[in-house]
Amino acid sequence: MKRILLASASIVAFAGAAAAQNITFGGTAELGFNDEEEDGFFYSADLDVTFTTTLDNGLVASATFTLPIASNNLGNTNIGVDDNFVLAIESEGFGGLFFGDTAFAAETRWDPGFAMASDNFSEQDNETVLRGDGVFGDWEFSVSGIVADADNDRPGTGGSGRDYLDQISLGGAGSFGNFVIDFAYQEESQIASDRVGLDESEEGVYDSANDDFNPNEILAAAVGTTFGGADLKFAVARDLTAETTSYGVLARYPFGPVTLTGSYTFEPDFDEDSWRVQADYASGPVTAKVFYESEVGEEDWGIEAGYALDDLTNIYVGYIDADGAYAGARFGIGSNAYLEASYSEFSDAGPTEFRQGTTLLVGLTF
Template sequence: MKNILLSSAAIVAFAGAAAAESHMGVTFSGTAELGYNTDDNPGFVGDDNEGFYSDLEITIGLAAELDNGLTAAASIDFEDLADGTGFGDAEYELSLTSETSGLYFGDTQFAAERMWVAAGDMEQDSFSEADGEEVLRGELTYGMVEAQMSYALTNNEGTRVTDDLDQLSLGVSADFGNFNVVAAYQEESDEAAGFYSGGVAPQGDNGDFNQSEIFGLSVGTAFAGADVRLAYVTNQTTDENSTGVSVTYPFGPVTGTVYYVDESNGDANYGVTLAYVNGPIAVELDYDNDQGVNKTGLEGSYDVGNGLTVYAGYLTQDSTDDRYYVAGTYDLGSGAELLVSYADDDSNVDEDEIGANEYQRGTTVQVTFEF
C-alpha cells in the first residue's frame, strides 16, 4: 500500500508540472463483471473462481501537451477492486514523449520483450516479461530504425534492486527495403536467484522473469505473397540456442503458417496452423510438436447476428485428458455483454484459461460492463 500511495503522489506531482505548461486532459474508464461459475474439478493450481464472483477495474489517465512539443502523461489502473480481496492492486505508468522519442516509468514492458519477433516456438527466446515490476524504459525512432532500452528498478513486490538498475534490456528494429531486421538483448540479472519469482503469487511472483543473458537476431521479408522469417537466439548463461524459420502464406479465405525450430538442447519444435475466415465463420486448426509432445487444437466461432456469437473448441495433447468448450456471447448494448460457457479440462493443462478466449473450467454465466 505504501508503494501505491507514493506512486499516486508521484503521478499527481508529474501531472501538476505538466498542467503548468498547458491544458490538462483527464479520462476515466473502467470495467465491471459479475458472474457465477460451477467448477467441475475445483482445487487445481490456477483456478479462477467458484461460485459467485465479481471484479471492478478503474483506469485514470492524465495528459498534457507542453510548450516544447513534448507530451506528459500518467495513468493509474486500479484492479481487483471488487473481488473480495480488499483494496486491490494498482499499476501506474508515467511518460514523457515526442514524435520520435519517449521515456516511460512504472508498469511498462522491457525493451527486448517489446521488440523481439520470433520464428515459431523457440525455447531459448525467453526474454524477461514484465509483470508488476517497476521499469524505466526509453525509446527512439530515427527514420526506419526504432531502438528501445530498459532497466528493472524493483521486483513486483516493490522491493528495490541492489544497484538501482538491473538487467539492461535492448531492442532494435530496422527496415531495409523489403527486409525487417530485429535484434534483442538482455544482460544477466545481478540479483540473487528467486528475487523476481520467489514471492507469493500473484503480487510477488513473476515466473516470466528470466535472469539469464540472452541475445537474439531475427530477419523477415515478404515475396510472392508469403511472409518469411528466420531467427536465431542464444542463452549465453546456459550456452543453449534456437534457430527457427517460419512461413505464412494466404490462399483464398485460408492463411497457412508453418515453422521449424532446431534446438541445441532437446527435440526440434515444429508446427502448422490453418486459419479460415469467411463472413460470419472463423475456424483455426493448429498442430504443434513441442519438445516431442504432440498438441492439436481445433477452435471456431460463428456470428449468428443480432449480437449473438457462438464458440466451440477441442484441444488435445499427449499424456493428458482432452479439453473442450462451448460458449456464447450476447451483446447487451452500451458496452455490456453476457457470456455463457462450459469448458472441461480434467488434467488442468490450461489452468482455468481454456482455449483462445481463456474460458473457466465448468459452467460460467457472466455479465461484463465497460464504462
C-alpha cells in the same frame, strides 16, 4: 469512457506551460456465477484512470492506473492502486519514456513467430520497469531496466548494498530494403534469487513472483522478407548463460481467406527439434484455426472457431489437446453491457479468456 477537460493549468502543473489537461475515466464490472475457478458467486469492479497533458514543446505526459473498487467483498473500503500504474512522456514520431508496470525492451521488440528453446526473454509481470523507446526513420529501438521485482524488492535493498537497474534489456525492429530485421538482448540478472554464486547476504534480494522472469543472458536476431507472395523469416537465438542455440525458419502463404503457416526450429543443444503447421481461416465475422506442433518433443494440436460481430457479441468454441475443450458466447445488451455463458476445462480459454468451469455472468464496460 468519460472525459473531463481541465483548461486551467492551475489544477495540474508541470515544469513548463501546459496547453490542456485531460482526465479519462473508464472501468469494468462483473457479476456472475462460476462453479470451479471462482467457486460460486463472484463480483468485481475496477476504475481505470488516465491523466494526460500536452506540453508546449510537443511532449505528452500521462499517468494511468486502475483502482480496484470491489472484488468479492462489498465491504471493501481499502481501495488501492492496482499493479498497472504507468507514468509516460511521449513525443509522436520520436518515442517516449515509460516508468511502472510496462513491458521490457526485449519482449517489446522480439517476436520470431515460432517456438525457439533459446529465446526465453523475461516477460514483465508486475515488475517496476524504466523503459525508453526511440524512433529513427524506419527503425524503432527500446532499452529498459528493472527498478523493482514483482514483490517490490529493489536492487540495492537487503544485504546486497547495490543500487542500480537490474537486467538491462535492448530491442529493435526496422527495415533495410526488402528485408525486415528484429533483434533483442537481455543481460544476466545480477541479483536474481536463483543465480549461482550469490552469498548469503545477496540471496533472495530479487525473489520475483513472476514465473516468466528468466535471469539468463540472451541474444537473438531475425530477418524476414516477402518472396512470391509468401512471408519468409529466419531467426537465431543464443542463451549465453545456458550455452544453448536455436535456429528457426518460418514460411507463411495466404490465398483467399486461408493462410498456411509452417515453421521448423533446429535445436542442436536439446534432445529434439521444434516445428509447427497451422491453417487459419478468416472471412467477415467467421474465424477458424487448426494447428499441430511439437516443442522440443512435447506435441500438441488443436482446433478453434469463432463468430464475432464485435467485442460484446461473439461465440467461440475449441479444443486444445494439452488443455481441453471450451465453448462460450457473449450477447451484447446495448453498447456497454453483455451476458456471457461458457464452459471450459481450463482457465483463460479462447479470445475472451473464459474461466475454467461453467460460468454465467453479466458484464459492464464504461
